[in-house]
């Protein structure tokens with residue numbers, strides 16, 4: 001199901017946004033104004049960053065099942081309309097709040113946000129941002145937070161998986177299942193069934209990626 005919306009498919013106004021940023025206090029974002037209807041592109045007013053927050057110039061945004069559900073009004077969280085979907089993103093730091101110590105302007109980062117990532121800019125808490133290693137591209141890194149965050153939370157924090165324990169992954173064709181196998185074997189040194197390794201070799205990626213550049 002891997003797919004990508006390329007920048008050349010987007011309106012010229014979107015692509016020329018860098019020229020506009022210096023003059024206005026708005027950025028463009030995907031907006032869900034009505035449930036179960038296509039998203040629209042609209043201008044959103046910038047808000048100031050709080051002392052613990054960081055403003056990121058978003059380059060890529062993962063598209064997760066939760067985004068589809070929330071735009072249908074079927075997710076456990078129901079943001080008031082209109083809202084911007086998007087839980088995970090990659091980009092570069094534009095601005096940091098006074099108390100931010102983990103990242104600085106210009107750093108390449110990935111992050112999670114509470115449904116506002118499908119936009120040119122995203123403001124989020126420094127605790128939910130991580131620097132990207134030099135060798136990893138912004139495109140590849142964008143889809144790591146939700147899948148790998150879920151895997152680490154489930155296997156390490158909840159299950160407290162120990163080395164040499166066996167982990168059963170019942171479906172491993174997509175992003176979350178593949179992340180479960182990677183974290184279980186390569187980080188936590190646990191064992192998985194050979195049948196799932198076969199699935200891992202068959203498919204290398206399973207997530208839709210939205211490009212904002």
Ligand SMILES: NC(=O)c1ccc[n+]([C@@H]2O[C@H](COP(=O)([O-])OP(=O)(O)OC[C@H]3O[C@@H](n4cnc5c(N)ncnc54)[C@H](OP(=O)(O)O)[C@@H]3O)[C@@H](O)[C@H]2O)c1
Pocket residue numbers: 001002064065066146147150173174175176177206207208
């Ligand atoms: N609780 C949490 O915190 C959390 C976090 C992340 C994800 N999730 C959930 O985990 C699930 C997977 O998410 P994901 O991000 O890993 O999705 P994904 O990357 O899109 O992977 C889904 C996989 O399921 C396969 N698939 C879809 N329909 C199928 C069918 N009818 N029969 C067999 N295979 C089918 C797809 O195959 P193709 O590629 O061939 O279409 C794809 O490989 C979703 O339900 C999501 O909501 C939960």
